[in-house]
Amino acid sequence: MSRIVYVNGDYLPEEEAVVSVFDRGFLMADGVYEVTSVLGGKLIDFAGHTARLNRSLRELDMASPCSDEELLAIHRELVARNGIEDGLVYLQVTRGNPGDRDFVFPDPKVTKPTLVLFTQSKPGLADSPAAKTGWKVISIDDIRWGRRDIKTTQLLYPSMGKMMAKKAGVDDAWLIEDGLVTEGTSNNAYIVKGGRIITRQLSNDILHGITRAAVLRFAAEAQMVVEERSFTIDEAKAADEAFVTSASAFVMPVVEIDGVALGSGKPGPVATRLREIYLEESLKAAV
Numbered sequence: 058m059s060r061i062v063y064v065n066g067d068y069l070p071e072e073e074a075v076v077s078v079f080d081r082g083f084l085m086a087d088g089v090y091e092v093t094s095v096l097g098g099k100l101i102d103f104a105g106h107t108a109r110l111n112r113s114l115r116e117l118d119m120a121s122p123c124s125d126e127e128l129l130a131i132h133r134e135l136v137a138r139n140g141i142e143d144g145l146v147y148l149q150v151t152r153g154n155p156g157d158r159d160f161v162f163p164d165p166k167v168t169k170p171t172l173v174l175f176t177q178s179k180p181g182l183a184d185s186p187a188a189k190t191g192w193k194v195i196s197i198d199d200i201r202w203g204r205r206d207i208k209t210t211q212l213l214y215p216s217m218g219k220m221m222a223k224k225a226g227v228d229d230a231w232l233i234e235d236g237l238v239t240e241g242t243s244n245n246a247y248i249v250k251g252g253r254i255i256t257r258q259l260s261n262d263i264l265h266g267i268t269r270a271a272v273l274r275f276a277a278e279a280q281m282v283v284e285e286r287s288f289t290i291d292e293a294k295a296a297d298e299a300f301v302t303s304a305s306a307f308v309m310p311v312v313e314i315d316g317v318a319l320g321s322g323k324p325g326p327v328a329t330r331l332r333e334i335y336l337e338e339s340l341k342a343a344v
């Protein structure tokens with residue numbers, strides 16, 4: 058059975074879904090996106106993803122394609138039509154198709170945004186075997202643009218980073234700017250030292266992770282100490298443990314950085330506990 062995707066108001070088999078070659082998402086990466094996970098057929102942290110989408114649109118002066126209620130209805134319809142138990146919903150909004158290539162933004166009254174959504178089925182997403190062994194990462198230079206807080210579709214450098222990690226035989230890369238860790242290629246980065254959880258403060262330098270916000274809230278509720286500050290890659294290599302968070306990996310332990318094993322070289326107790334709490338609490342609040 059072919060997957061049903063959503064394009065500008067229509068639910069279509071993926072083979073029939075089309076977007077113009079003049080779409081600014083295609084020509085200019087003039088688009089923003091969100092990835093929301095689905096567990097047990099329900100959406101995790103939907104309200105957070107919608108709020109961040111609206112912020113990304115505002116920051117780029119891009120029109121909103123529809124209301125938050127309509128977005129929720131589309132997400133649910135796609136999950137139902139594709140029979141998704143565990144997986145992801147990908148959403149992308151672009152500045153649309155002005156009918157030609159031009160650097161100047163088109164008039165939003167004339168050119169409507171393009172809205173595309175599709176699902177990815179990932180049975181057993183929450184029981185990933187990698188969470189039991191942890192990820193190994195390498196550090197690479199962060200040469201991305203200066204507005205990483207906006208979730209744009211400009212993902213070439215993160216893709217290159219993943220390829221560098223793959224070539225090095227590891228799972229991901231941590232991005233370094235001025236000796237400090239910004240974040241992972243597609244996740245937020247944390248270290249744990251002496252029981253304190255340390256993660257970079259929010260700014261334009263990193264994506265304001267929806268999973269990050271939830272995890273920091275749950276950590277505070279569990280009386281864990283959280284320090285939101287920058288940390289160096291050397292500090293990370295000397296940490297007791299480390300982990301990353303994202304909508305698709307949830308809380309993923311990191312056990313090695315640039316060949317240096319952290320602690321016992323196995324997922325640490327803080328990351329393991331936070332993963333359990335995150336999954337438990339998010340499932341309770343899922344819609």
Ligand code: PDD
Pocket residue numbers: 092240241242243244245263264265266267268269302303304305
């Ligand atoms: N990536 N930092 C970056 C650069 C990201 O691309 C992501 C998410 C995160 C984590 O954000 P959140 O917790 O809201 O998922 C941090 C998604 C999952 C992706 O591109 O597939």
